Amino acid sequence: MAYRIIFCCLMLSSWLATSSQAEITKSQFDLIIATATDQYADVFAEHQQRLSIVATWESDNVYANAWKMEDAKGETGLIQISGGFARHPDISPTAFALILCHEIGHHIAGPPFIWKFSAEGQSDYFGAADCLRKLFRRGVFEPHKGHIPRVVIKACADAFTIPEERQICARIALAGSTLANYFARKRGFPKPLLSRRDQSVAKSTILVPTNPQCRLDTYFAAALCNTADHSYDPQHRWLCHNSNQKTPANRPNCWFNPHKTKPVFIR
Secondary structure, eight states, X not given: OOOEEEEEESOOOOOBOSOOOOSSOXXXXXXXXXXXXXXXXXXXXXXXXXXXXXXXXXXXXXXXXXXXXXXXXXXXXXXXXXXXXXHOTTOOHXXXXXXXXXXXXXXHSOSSEETTEEOHHHHHHHIIIIIIHHHHHTTOSOOOOSOOOHHHHHHHHHHOSSHHHHHHHHHHHHHHHHHHHHHHHHHTOOOOOTTOOOOOOOSSOOOSOOOHHHHHHHHHHHHTOOTTTSOEETTEEEEEOOTTSOOTTSOOTTTOOTTOOOOBOOO
8 A cells, every 4th residue: 555654743853772671561561551542543544544553662762642534534643653762771661651642742842833734842741731640640660769850749739639630730731841851961051941931931931842941831731731720722721821820830932832823844
């Protein structure tokens, strides 16, 4: 069957993991992939796409990317992700799930767009607010036994009243912190902190990857998104949005400017 590959998006890294000690098992890896596929197959169908996740546990290369392909049956939203990424010494099982969720978001998270793909910050927010939250609710991960920073405990307690949702909020923030720290080491940036905020204000919406602190701010904001208490985008019920008031759950201004957003067309 002939396919036409129409775009490859986001991050593709091809170095080898530097540690053979995996924090994630193959069964955990398979469960994350299977649960995400089950959760979003129908959502992709609503977007006139077929979801295909090609997860290669055996590969030691470190990569995660999103593609779109067309054939006679229509459009496929393709995601490729490796076991090498899941086994990377800087990546936890929840951080691995978050990057998978980010890739899913490129296909279905909505505007702002880079061509036919949701932009980087939008995919980050979706990945944390919707996808990773749903994986936690479906019991994919082991209970958390480590330290939770006080700033996270307080913020999640302010955002949620149900104890289970507070715990999920905190774990999303921690997964975001792990992933943002991975990006910082990879790119040579200072360590991003949950107690810090990127104070920059984007002159126009940034559609490409931003600095790791800004990405962490996005994950943390998404973790705090409680649509029972916040205004939300009617087309994206996972997206807390209040254009009249700055709230902790809004998309950060370090990348999102609601007044100046232009699509990027990549040829």
